[in-house]
């Protein structure tokens with residue numbers, strides 16, 4: 290059995306979601322926060338709330354940061370360390386053009402010089418455990434080659450690789466060949482991430498790459514929050530159980546977001562995101578009804594009708 294990590298998913302896996310998932314379902318060794326960044330010289334209050342240890346009690350969570358240079362990196366790690374964290378994940382994979390075009394996320398992979406500066410700084414913080422989540426490159430799927438040379442020489446707990454380029458976003462062929470090369474050349478514990486949605490996928494990966502440290506799942510867990518639990522228990526749940534799990538998790542989230550989010554329109558949009566990747570589980574008709582619900586009342590009716 291290989292540990293399962295819950296990928297960071299901006300707009301989905303906030304503190305409320307992570308906490309509730311952990312308490313209700315579990316099966317996850319580690320959750321990562323969506324990336325925290327510097328905006329107008331500070332961390333946004335929304336992001337501070339998300340990583341505040343008070344909101345993550347009992348949840349095995351690692352904060353993730355995104356940065357374009359040593360200055361942003363140094364500011365973020367100091368702030369996060371001051372909150373009491375000892376582990377920080379570095380985002381070198383985000384494909385959102387707004388970030389990547391400014392040299393953050395997968396955009397940093399083309400700048401080995403900046404990564405080298407950051408790597409030197411990491412060596413000056415032996416009290417912190419750093420990990421990296423990355424892609425093959427931004428535009429060029431071979432950018433990882435010089436980057437891995439630097440990272441191999443940097444103290445890291447692990448690297449997570451999503452073997453696509455940033456330009457590919459979340460679709461298109463996965464670079465399995467590049468992943469196999471990375472697997473051979475990486476000196477750190479390696480975690481595979483990308484398109485794992487079924488128990489068979491998990492079993493195939495653990496057999497194909499027996500030295501993997503973990504598997505990281507994102508959209509597969511949003512669609513089927515019990516996937517890691519099913520894997521740990523060695524039992525595939527039925528369709529009814531999957532639906533019931535989604536319903537129960539959704540209800541618990543609704544109860545909490547109703548206190549946090551102001552107004553029906555905002556609550557509707559927040560909750561609707563919960564179903565964004567669930568079409569394979571709930572079916573096309575129900576999925577369309579939820580996505581096109583238009584307002585909170587229609588939305589709640591659509592949820593009631595889920596079978």
Ligand SMILES: Cc1cc2nc3c(=O)[nH]c(=O)nc-3n(C[C@H](O)[C@H](O)[C@H](O)COP(=O)(O)O)c2cc1C
Nearest residue numbers: 296297298299323324451483484485506507508509
């Ligand atoms: C809506 C959305 C938001 C994401 N936010 C983040 C993020 O904040 N940090 C990050 O490292 N990756 C982020 N990702 C990428 C995921 O963590 C993951 O690498 C990607 O979805 C591929 O894994 P999957 O196929 O299991 O979903 C995001 C992906 C999506 C679809």
